[in-house]
Amino acid sequence: MNFRHLKFFVATAESGQVSRAATQLSISQSAVTSAIKELEAELGAPLFVRSAQGMELTEAGRDFLASSREILEKLDQAKRLTQKRSPVKGTISIAATYTVIGYFLPPHLDRLNQFFPNLDIRISELNRESIEEGLLSNRFDIAVVLTSNLNNPEIETQTLLRSSRRLWAANSHEFIRQGKATFEDISKQDYIMLTVDEAAHTTMRYWSLSAYQPNVRLRTSSVEAVRSMVANGQGVTILSDMVYRPWSLEGKRIGTAATDQGIPSMDVGLAWRKGIELSRAVNSVVEYFNETFLAPKSH
CATH class of the missing domain: 3.40.190.10 (Periplasmic binding protein-like II)
Known part of the structure; x- marks a missing residue:
């Protein structure tokens, strides 16, 4: 076991997907997958339940996540103490x-x-x-x-x-089980529209390239409101990986899926x-x- 194993494990646990962790770390998906398998072999316990929707922590994984974060934080603190500080004023x-x-x-x-x-x-x-x-x-x-x-x-x-943009939906939604949705199918769902940082303008710009329009149920400047509405099955949305978290504040799971139309990154x-x-x-x-x-x- 080394720090690389812990870093890859934490990134996967926090993002909920190997692909997203690999993107964040600027490495290949196979490197992340191999590190997790090596870690599970050494610990003698599965850390994730793997599904088409992503990677969900097991009970052992949740326990190990807390320890891994603590170890990596102590390592980061140690690096800061030894790094040469700049005299720039x-x-x-x-x-x-x-x-x-x-x-x-x-x-x-x-x-x-x-x-x-x-x-x-x-x-x-x-x-x-x-x-x-x-x-x-x-x-x-x-x-x-x-x-x-x-x-x-x-x-x-x-x-x-x-940061790639993807479709968000409650983890039990058919879009998440299928792993992909068309803009036509998305247009038939209630849509939760984020408005902050010109998100609504950007959304309508790429929707205008399709033959469909989102069925907007709510417009809000709160990312947490969007997350909660989606997690509770009250609508879907399309947002970037940077603001994605697999859980809402109520502890309900949010999944992501691809779309049939290219979406510009944030x-x-x-x-x-x-x-x-x-x-x-x-x-x-x-x-x-x-x-x-x-x-x-x-x-």
Whole structure:
């Protein structure tokens, strides 16, 4: 058993699917599958129940998950203590949208604080339009945004990751059992429409490429409301893997399925005003994200 086994196991447990864990880790699905099999062989107990809907933890798996998280957290803390800290100083103003702050940025802010203890990072949550205005007026040094929503010729963008969008439904739904659904079939279901970060606009854009329209039962800016409605069988939705969690707040299971029509990914990345010279402090943050997401990885 090694740390690689634990890392792959935790990623699979949290995402509910080997494919999604592999994407998050930037490795092959076979590498994740092999690691889990090796781990189960060494522990002498099955950690997952495998089905067409994904990977569900066994009782032994749930117990082992808590221990694995604790071990990996202690390892991460040890690495931080031994890593050379940068002498970069200064203040940097970063703008971010709701989705980025809720589902992407927090762990990176923690690591940036460890790497650059003398750097004062100030965060503002705003919508896309306000962020664009703030970048162009030099109110913000840089932004972490959904780059798939940006199309301003005066703003430079750098995409860090692309999060696939899939159909969400209650785990008992026929779509989940089948593993796939057509837009025609989805249009006959109640649809829960997320509105935050222009999600509704994006949704209607790719629906317009089909001959169908979603039967919207509820529009809401709350991801947790969408998750709860879907888990309770009150509708389906299409959202990105980045905001996916296999459980609702009530503890009910949510599954995902593919669709017959291609859906654009939700892209996350950096943005700054085109043509400006980035300060040393800003460049340090940009380099951190580049090394984390864009540098070649070895496993």
